[in-house]
Amino acid sequence: MSPRSSGERLCEGPYAVHSGRAMLFVLLEHTVEHPRPGAHWDLMIELPGREKLATWRLAHDPITHVGAIEAVRIGEHRRVYLHYEGDIGGGRGSVRRVDRGESVLLESSEERIVVELRGAALRGRCEIAHVGEGARFRRLDR
Secondary structure: OOOOOOOOOOOOEEEOOOOOOEEEEEEEEEEOOOOOOOEEEEEEOOOOOOOOOOEEEEOOOOOOOOOOOOEEEEHHHHHHHHHOOOOOOOOOOOOEEEEEEEEEEEEEOEEEEEEEEEEEEOOOEEEEEEEOOOOEEEEOOO
């Protein structure tokens, strides 16, 4: 996975509100051993008209962390990650599903998206927005 380059958009959008089947999201705890052992959280969201999942690497667990969280836009992921847990392969660590559920896209621009997440633990309106050279994830209903 590579971090978002400074020229990459936060979101290829804007997207229309999807009126078909429910969009889904998943929150994965991603544990890595190399080069530095540790964990981060991958938030993957289906967006209308996209084949793959829009994905952000979060520095902290958004279920337990209060306040804004550093977010890095990383490459889109295959839909298999909506249901997958285990070793990723290639020395990239393993993932454990922390939460999943439906998502509703409420607002979309090149600078931010706002989604309503309807998971077992991660519920409510959330924003991912550009901040300087990076991005931040923030729960709006706290």
